[in-house]
Amino acid sequence: xxxxxxxxxxxxxxxxxxxxxxxxxxxxxxxxxxxxxxxxxxxxxxxxxxxxxxxxxxxxxxxxxxxxxxxxxxxxxxxxxxxxxxxxxxxxxxxxxxxxxxxxxxxxxxxxxxxxxxxxxxxxxxxxxxxxxxxxxxxxxxxxxxxxxxxxxxxxxxxxxxxxxxxxxxxxxx
Amino acid sequence: xxxxxxxxxxxxxxxxxxxxxxxxxxxxxxxxxxxxxxxxxxxxxxxxxxxxxxxxxxxxxxxxxxxxxxxxxxxxxxxxxxxxxxxxxxxxxxxxxxxxxxxxxxxxxxxxxxxxxxxxxxxxxxxxxxxxxxxxxxxxxxxxxxxxxxxxxxxxxxxxxxxxxxxxxxxxxxxxxxxxxxxxxxxxxxxxxxxxxxxxxxxxxxxxxxxxxxxxxxxxxxxxxxxxxxxxxxxxxxxxxxxxxxxxxxxxxxxxxxxxxxxxxxxxxxxxxxxxxxxxxxxxxxxxxxxxxxxxxxxxxxxxxxxxxxxxxxxxxxxxxxxxxxxxxxxxxxxxxxxxxxxxxxxxxxxxxxxxxxxxxxxxxxxxxxxxxxxxxxxxxxxxxxxxxxxxxxxxxxxxxxxxxxxxxxxxxxxxxxxxxxxxxxxxxxxxxxxxxxxxxxxxxxxxxxxxxxxxxxxxxxxxxxxxxxxxxxxxxxxxxxxxxxxxxxxxxxxxxxxxxxxxxxxxxxxxxxxxxxxxxxxxxxxxxxxxxxxxxxxxxxxxxxxxxxxxxxxxxxxxxxxxxxxxxxxxxxxxxxxxxxxxxxxxxxxxxxxxxxxxxxxxxxxxxxxxxxxxxxxxxxxxxxxxxxxxxxxxxxxxxxxxxxxxxxxxxxxxxxxxxxxxxxxxxxxxxxxxxxxxxxxxxxxxxxxxxxxxxxxxxxxxxxxxxxxxxxxxxxxxxxxxxxxxxxxxxxxxxxxxxxxxxxxxxxxxxxxxxxxxxxxxxxxxxxxxxxxxxxxxxxxx
Numbered sequence: 001x002x003x004x005x006x007x008x009x010x011x012x013x014x015x016x017x018x019x020x021x022x023x024x025x026x027x028x029x030x031x032x033x034x035x036x037x038x039x040x041x042x043x044x045x046x047x048x049x050x051x052x053x054x055x056x057x058x059x060x061x062x063x064x065x066x067x068x069x070x071x072x073x074x075x076x077x078x079x080x081x082x083x084x085x086x087x088x089x090x091x092x093x094x095x096x097x098x099x100x101x102x103x104x105x106x107x108x109x110x111x112x113x114x115x116x117x118x119x120x121x122x123x124x125x126x127x128x129x130x131x132x133x134x135x136x137x138x139x140x141x142x143x144x145x146x147x148x149x150x151x152x153x154x155x156x157x158x159x160x161x162x163x164x165x166x167x168x169x170x171x172x173x174x
Numbered sequence: 175x176x177x178x179x180x181x182x183x184x185x186x187x188x189x190x191x192x193x194x195x196x197x198x199x200x201x202x203x204x205x206x207x208x209x210x211x212x213x214x215x216x217x218x219x220x221x222x223x224x225x226x227x228x229x230x231x232x233x234x235x236x237x238x239x240x241x242x243x244x245x246x247x248x249x250x251x252x253x254x255x256x257x258x259x260x261x262x263x264x265x266x267x268x269x270x271x272x273x274x275x276x277x278x279x280x281x282x283x284x285x286x287x288x289x290x291x292x293x294x295x296x297x298x299x300x301x302x303x304x305x306x307x308x309x310x311x312x313x314x315x316x317x318x319x320x321x322x323x324x325x326x327x328x329x330x331x332x333x334x335x336x337x338x339x340x341x342x343x344x345x346x347x348x349x350x351x352x353x354x355x356x357x358x359x360x361x362x363x364x365x366x367x368x369x370x371x372x373x374x375x376x377x378x379x380x381x382x383x384x385x386x387x388x389x390x391x392x393x394x395x396x397x398x399x400x401x402x403x404x405x406x407x408x409x410x411x412x413x414x415x416x417x418x419x420x421x422x423x424x425x426x427x428x429x430x431x432x433x434x435x436x437x438x439x440x441x442x443x444x445x446x447x448x449x450x451x452x453x454x455x456x457x458x459x460x461x462x463x464x465x466x467x468x469x470x471x472x473x474x475x476x477x478x479x480x481x482x483x484x485x486x487x488x489x490x491x492x493x494x495x496x497x498x499x500x501x502x503x504x505x506x507x508x509x510x511x512x513x514x515x516x517x518x519x520x521x522x523x524x525x526x527x528x529x530x531x532x533x534x535x536x537x538x539x540x541x542x543x544x545x546x547x548x549x550x551x552x553x554x555x556x557x558x559x560x561x562x563x564x565x566x567x568x569x570x571x572x573x574x575x576x577x578x579x580x581x582x583x584x585x586x587x588x589x590x591x592x593x594x595x596x597x598x599x600x601x602x603x604x605x606x607x608x609x610x611x612x613x614x615x616x617x618x619x620x621x622x623x624x625x626x627x628x629x630x631x632x633x634x635x636x637x638x639x640x641x642x643x644x645x646x647x648x649x650x651x652x653x654x655x656x657x658x659x660x661x662x663x664x665x666x667x668x669x670x671x672x673x674x675x676x677x678x679x680x681x682x683x684x685x686x687x688x689x690x691x692x693x694x695x696x697x698x699x700x701x702x703x704x705x706x707x708x709x710x711x712x713x714x715x716x717x718x719x720x721x722x723x724x725x726x727x728x729x730x731x732x733x734x735x736x737x738x739x740x741x742x743x744x745x746x747x748x749x750x751x752x753x754x755x756x757x758x759x760x761x762x763x764x765x766x767x768x769x770x771x772x773x774x775x776x777x778x779x780x781x782x783x784x785x786x787x788x789x790x791x792x793x794x795x796x797x798x799x800x801x802x803x804x805x806x807x808x809x810x811x812x813x814x815x816x817x818x819x820x821x822x823x824x825x826x827x828x829x830x831x832x833x834x835x836x837x838x839x840x841x842x843x844x845x846x847x848x849x850x851x852x853x854x855x856x857x858x859x860x861x862x863x864x865x866x867x868x869x870x871x872x873x874x875x876x877x878x879x880x881x882x883x884x885x886x887x888x889x890x891x892x893x894x895x896x897x898x899x900x901x902x903x904x905x906x907x908x909x910x911x912x913x914x915x916x917x918x919x920x921x922x923x924x925x926x927x928x929x930x931x932x933x934x935x936x937x938x939x940x941x942x943x944x945x946x947x948x949x950x951x952x953x954x955x956x957x958x
Contacts, residue, residue: 011817020399021302034707035205041377042460077196079195098187098842101674102425141852142884
């Protein structure tokens with residue numbers, strides 16, 4: 001396709017160079033080009049939150065961004081956050097509290113929770129309910145998610161940052 | 175000899191590790207070499223004759239591989255047959271019926287009948303290109319009169335959707351018990367409406383297929399709840415033996431029924447894979463999902479309750495009109511379920527139920543979680559509240575007076591279930607459930623005091639109660655294969671298909687108890703026709719009941735063989751050995767021969783050492799064929815406040831008392847109920863599919879169709895009673911759908927109770943703050 005752009009973006013701590021069509025969604029870039037299929041697509045219009053990733057440290061919908069918009073920026077997905085240990089407490093609490101059933105919303109939910117806890121050092125239960133309303137879950141009825149996030153919010157060890165490692169790899173769009 | 179060590183434990187799920195790290199494998203995560211991508215052209219008109227479809231420009235777009243219209247497909251493939259939905263023979267024998275479900279074309283041929291119906295299919299090198307090509311397709315459509323209302327659809331002069339379907343009526347049936355005559359008794363008659371809603375799993379549907387020319391075989395991956403059904407239909411349509419068609423459901427991101435029947439895409443995609451010799455992928459997007467995947471509920475009831483001065487119910491009559499949408503992919507399943515569940519846990523000696531399914535220019539209507547149960551429960555629960563108000567008694571007392579008592583169990587309701595077996599409520603204590611829920615809520619009398627107090631302060635709080643029964647674990651069968659592999663590891667396969675219910679965990683718990691193993695030692699394989707000859711799938715709250723029972727049956731037979739091999743190795747009589755912690759031991763001896771050693775002896779090979787004449791191998795497949803359903807039940811109760819200034823509806827507390835027999839994993843059971851309650855609350859207060867008079871769907875995005883979010887969930891308390899089912903040895907009843915049944919009754923009854931001083935009444939399952947505001951202003955006008 002004409003008009004492809006070369007971008008360099010840091011994904012999960014690794015610098016990546018890629019040539020992408022301008023209209024390629026970030027969600028598709030992550031999933032199809034980089035194989036990071038943990039980021040799920042649920043609505044493609046920014047409502048459901050299943051595709052939530054960290055964009056320069058803040059939660060963002062990857063279905064509402066084009067891959068070219070990430071040039072020079074830093075992205076973290078559920079895979080990177082898992083491997084770095086950044087969301088280990090949340091993962092443990094989600095399992096303990098049965099805060100996932102089908103698991104489809106879960107990666108986005110974890111990123112939303114991670115982002116929320118970064119921004120809120122000691123949230124009230126009401127604040128947690130509001131904060132976790134940034135993503136949809138159709139299975140759990142939310143209470144177990146709220147319980148899991150509350151447990152982490154109230155735990156001692158908080159705020160592990162994603163690890164910073166950067167062996168560069170190159171991919172190009174198919 | 176076996177102790178339930180793992181059944182009943184709130185064990186963490188085996189599935190969680192992969193799902194929490196982004197390593198689940200869902201349909202859209204499957205990428206195959208040389209894969210091509212499908213997009214469907216979908217109708218933006220609700221009803222139109224197709225004069226022609228010009229695909230020439232679309233065909234020439236670079237990257238487009240092929241474009242098919244109905245005419246191109248018809249050479250190879252037939253429709254989805256309406257006769258597939260024929261109810262079971264025993265039901266047809268018992269019920270006066272007239273059913274004529276038309277076929278559904280795979281894609282629209284002569285007409286389009288709803289917005290979203292596919293009329294052309296594009297295959298391209300990427301989904302982006304396929305969607306570009308959609309823009310180049312030019313359909314020539316001649317608009318036809320639109321049928322958007324099911325009652326108008328039946329009038330003479332209404333446009334006909336299907337040839338050979340007079341008055342747009344595709345099914346009628348009538349069930350009678352006793353004699354419904356009002357005589358000198360009281361009667362209340364109302365029209366009720368259950369509005370159209372969606373299952374809306376967060377993962378849309380999707381199908382991928384790959385053709386293997388070496389074996390002339392097809393593998394289909396589909397986000398489905400019914401892999402064996404898909405396999406059967408694809409094999410029939412592609413004229414291939416079932417042995418060369420395999421259907422696998424990968425991790426499925428929620429189903430709730432909308433993935434519970436065969437869709438046209440599941441036929442077309444494997445056909446294209448064979449035709450083009452390339453793997454083909456179709457991943458539904460959300461707009462397609464909202465417009466094209468089946469909708470649910472949407473029925474109108476003219477219902478009447480007949481009762482005496484003491485609030486004893488004498489009769490219930492319901493005339494049901496079901497808005498089927500343009501096609502009827504699950505036949506009368508939802509209607510028959512309404513008939514089977516509308517009497518609830520109450521003694522209703524006389525009953526008459528007439529059902530009419532009508533086609534309209536809307537998306538096809540098929541089961542969604544609970545199907546038929548929330549609809550029926552809503553009607554009877556509202557009627558009981560209305561009856562109580564008429565007589566000036568507490569609605570809770572009205573329920574107490576009519577509830578079937580534990581001493582009456584098993585109770586014959588005198589109505590056929592949809593499997594055609596006369597309903598027998600098999601076990602339970604419905605009154606206990608009611609009282610339990612009320613006590614948890616703080617007690618009725620206590621609440622009435624608070625309510626009087628609130629009213630005197632100009633605040634409106636109400637109590638809503640809904641009691642229900644739920645037929646679960648429906649047949650005709652489910653399958654299980656239990657195999658001990660040559661290396662001694664134990665694997666279980668079943669026809670169930672998980673879409674979040676935790677099957678890998680719960681069936682490991684069930685199997686572990688059968689074998690004295692730990693759940694970690696058991697591999698559970700599901701959702702794959704390559705693993706087991708046949709299966710039914712996971713719909714209708716059935717898998718925990720039926721797969722568990724099949725696993726138990728297969729385990730018992732295989733255990734006998736394992737014991738015989740063990741006795742042979744121990745050189746003793748089989749009567750002298752037993753299973754203990756996954757080993758065969760002499761009775762009373764703590765530890766014996768491991769399954770690894772048993773397997774080595776049981777399989778053919780140099781180390782084989784089995785009794786003479788015993789066939790080699792350690793594998794048993796068994797089928798659980800329940801006589802009929804088993805009856806779960808429950809009570810939902812909630813305290814609801816209406817804020818007078820804004821009309822906002824607040825649920826202060828919501829209690830569920832639920833009985834699903836023996837719980838395999840209480841943590842998962844709670845999760846199922848909680849999720850169901852959330853969907854039920856959403857269905858009343860937020861969710862609604864809206865069509866205009868031209869059949870345009872006005873809710874084609876998640877900005878229009880609203881789902882509940884965390885902040886909207888009220889406090890919910892779940893209490894369990896466990897009355898074992900007498901229908902299966904493990905005592906299990908199903909519970910996937912229970913949570914969603916109660917909320918419409920609770921919320922509507924609660925709102926009407928809160929606004930009782932204003933004589934507010936509402937009998938449709940959806941309503942908004944605006945309705946409340948209107949009622950409040952009307953009332954304040956009156957008082958001025």
